[in-house]
Amino acid sequence: MFGFGSKEYLLGLDIGSGSIKILQLKEIKGKLKIERFGVKPLPAEMIVDGAIMDGLGVVMAIKELAGEQKLKNKGVALSISGTSVIVKKISLPPMPEEELEKQIKFEAEQYIPFDINDVYLDFHILAQGDQPAEGQAEMDVLLVATKKDKLNDYANAVREAGLTPKVVDVDAFAIENMYCANYDVVPTELTALVNIGASVMNINILKGGMSVFTRDITIGGNRYSERIQQDLGLSPDDAEAAKKGRYPGVNEAALNEAITAVDMEVATEIGRSFDYFRTTSPDDEIMRVVLCGGCAKIKSLPARISEQVGIETSVADPFARLDTTGLKMSPEELAEVAPDMAVVVGLALRWEGDR
Numbered sequence: 001m002f003g004f005g006s007k008e009y010l011l012g013l014d015i016g017s018g019s020i021k022i023l024q025l026k027e028i029k030g031k032l033k034i035e036r037f038g039v040k041p042l043p044a045e046m047i048v049d050g051a052i053m054d055g056l057g058v059v060m061a062i063k064e065l066a067g068e069q070k071l072k073n074k075g076v077a078l079s080i081s082g083t084s085v086i087v088k089k090i091s092l093p094p095m096p097e098e099e100l101e102k103q104i105k106f107e108a109e110q111y112i113p114f115d116i117n118d119v120y121l122d123f124h125i126l127a128q129g130d131q132p133a134e135g136q137a138e139m140d141v142l143l144v145a146t147k148k149d150k151l152n153d154y155a156n157a158v159r160e161a162g163l164t165p166k167v168v169d170v171d172a173f174a175i176e177n178m179y180c181a182n183y184d185v186v187p188t189e190l191t192a193l194v195n196i197g198a199s200v201m202n203i204n205i206l207k208g209g210m211s212v213f214t215r216d217i218t219i220g221g222n223r224y225s226e227r228i229q230q231d232l233g234l235s236p237d238d239a240e241a242a243k244k245g246r247y248p249g250v251n252e253a254a255l256n257e258a259i260t261a262v263d264m265e266v267a268t269e270i271g272r273s274f275d276y277f278r279t280t281s282p283d284d285e286i287m288r289v290v291l292c293g294g295c296a297k298i299k300s301l302p303a304r305i306s307e308q309v310g311i312e313t314s315v316a317d318p319f320a321r322l323d324t325t326g327l328k329m330s331p332e333e334l335a336e337v338a339p340d341m342a343v344v345v346g347l348a349l350r351w352e353g354d355r
Contacts, residue, residue, distance in 0.1 A: 010077040010166055011036070012348030013062070014174075015154060017047045018198035018221065018294060020061050021344040022069055025322070032181070032349075033323035039337070040065040044236065049199050049218050050082025052153045062161035076163045077350040079343060080154055081171035081200050084147040086112055086119075087214040089126070091138040097125060100141070112145050119145045126210060142211065144170060166352045171195060172204035172214045174346030175292060181349055182320040183290075185209040190286045192311070194270060195342055196295035198222050201266070203273050205286065212284075213277045217269050221294045224262045231258040243298075256300075263301050267308035274309055292316040292342035318345040 014021040024036035040061050046054045088111045095103070104123050109116050126140040146168075155165045175193050179185075187208035195202040199220045205213040221243070229239035232254050234247075241247040242255055274286060289311050291302055296315045306313040318341045324334060 008073075008075075008351060009348060010075050010350050010352060011071065011073050011163070012344040012346070012350070013076045013078045013158065013163070014344035014347060015047070015052075015058065015062070015078060015157070016042075016197050016343070017050070017200070018042060019340070020058075020065055021341065022065055022071075023341065023344045023348040024069075024071070024073060025348045028323070031323050032321070033325070034319075034327055036069045036071065037327055038065050038069045039340075044222075047199075050080065050084070050216075051150060052157060055153065055157055058157045059160045062157065062163065066161060066163060071163075074162070074164050075166045075352060076158055077167040077169060077347040078154060078158060078165060079169040079171045079174045079347055080146060080151060081202055081216050082150075083216065083218065084114075084150045085170055085216060086114075086143075086145045087170060087172065087211075088143045089212065090141050090143050092141055094137055094139050100125070104143070108143055108145060111143060114145070114147060118149075119147055120151055121145050146170075167347075167350050167354075169347060169350065170214075171197075171200070171343050172202040172216070173211065174343045175202065176204055176206060176209075176211055177346035177349045178292075178318045178342045179206070179290065179316065180209045181345075182316075182318060182322070189288075190284050192270075192274065192286050192289045193316075194289055194291050194293075194305075196220050196266065196291070196293040197343075198294060201269065201293075203270065205277055207284065212281065213273075215273050215276075217273070219266060219269060223265065224259060224295070224298065227258045227262050228255060259298065259300060260304075263298070263304040264308075266295070266301065267305045270305055271309050274311075286311055289313040290316045292318065292339050294340050296339035297336075315339055316342055318342045 009025045012023040019042055020040045022038045025032045026035045046057050052058055104121055108121055122144045124142045126142055151168055158165045175195050179193055191206045193204045197220050199222050201217045201219055203215045204211055224243050225239045228242050238247055242250045302313045317338050319338055
């Protein structure tokens with residue numbers, strides 16, 4: 001959404017709480033091929049709830065990952081999420097985009113819970129409506145705001161690592177890009193994209209490939225690790241390993257009970273978001289839930305969400321329509337990492353100047 005600067009795809013850079021990911025696409029004979037792809041795990045507490053706590057550590061991790069990939073393209077699309085990002089659909093009287101650019105700050109003040117001078121603003125006109133409002137048609141506008149200090153922290157980390165931020169997106173919209181590039185979109189149907197990372201869950205409900213509702217919730221994979229650590233008396237590293245099924249000798253019954261408890265927390269939060277969406281769009285029915293992020297690999301979670309919300313839930317494949325032959329990875333290895341890659345694939349689909 002927030003631009004810094006021929007349709008040459010930018011380098012996707014996903015700076016997440018648990019890892020940093022890089023992905024570069026190139027269009028060859030109408031097919032998108034992955035040219036560069038790398039992941040660098042991050043220590044816990046380096047990024048917390050979407051906020052960078054250890055700037056130098058993040059810069060060094062980006063530098064190391066960029067060096068390993070021998071990058072030629074230094075232009076980057078990155079994204080942010082969390083409580084300092086506000087996404088709101090608003091209705092305004094019809095006006096030219098040039099006029100809206102001048103008025104958006106005034107219009108935004110009533111919707112943004114921060115000092116308007118402390119945020120960056122962007123907008124996208126969704127549709128020209130024909131429903132009369134006090135005798136006048138309205139247009140739907142997607143308003144996006146983020147606190148300047150948070151965006152600057154991310155952009156500065158990228159610059160200090162020797163790369164150039166060209167576009168800053170929002171995680172939920174990056175996932176939308178990924179979905180529309182890899183799946184058939186039915187114009188009248190609603191799909192809920194749910195991305196659950198280490199510390200933040202993004203919900204984006206699409207209608208015909210266009211966002212009609214977004215929400216970020218501060219719960220993610222770290223909650224599973226914390227609960228396992230607490231219930232089973234394990235160290236943080238051992239709890240993380242147990243969550244991934246890589247800790248032999250663990251008490252399976254206690255582990256499953258801890259995971260089930262957090263599954264319910266996550267599913268309940270998703271259900272609450274859907275309930276709120278229905279109060280604003282009572283005639284719209286969500287047809288499917290598509291899950292991505294590291295937590296999508298928790299085998300019990302999709303079924304738990306489906307049971308809680310009463311909607312079919314599946315796990316996304318961000319590589320479904322991409323050429324992955326250059327990665328030299330087996331189908332099993334690709335399937336293992338795929339759910340984590342939704343945001344970085346969506347970012348790698350951006351180019352400088354697009355909105």
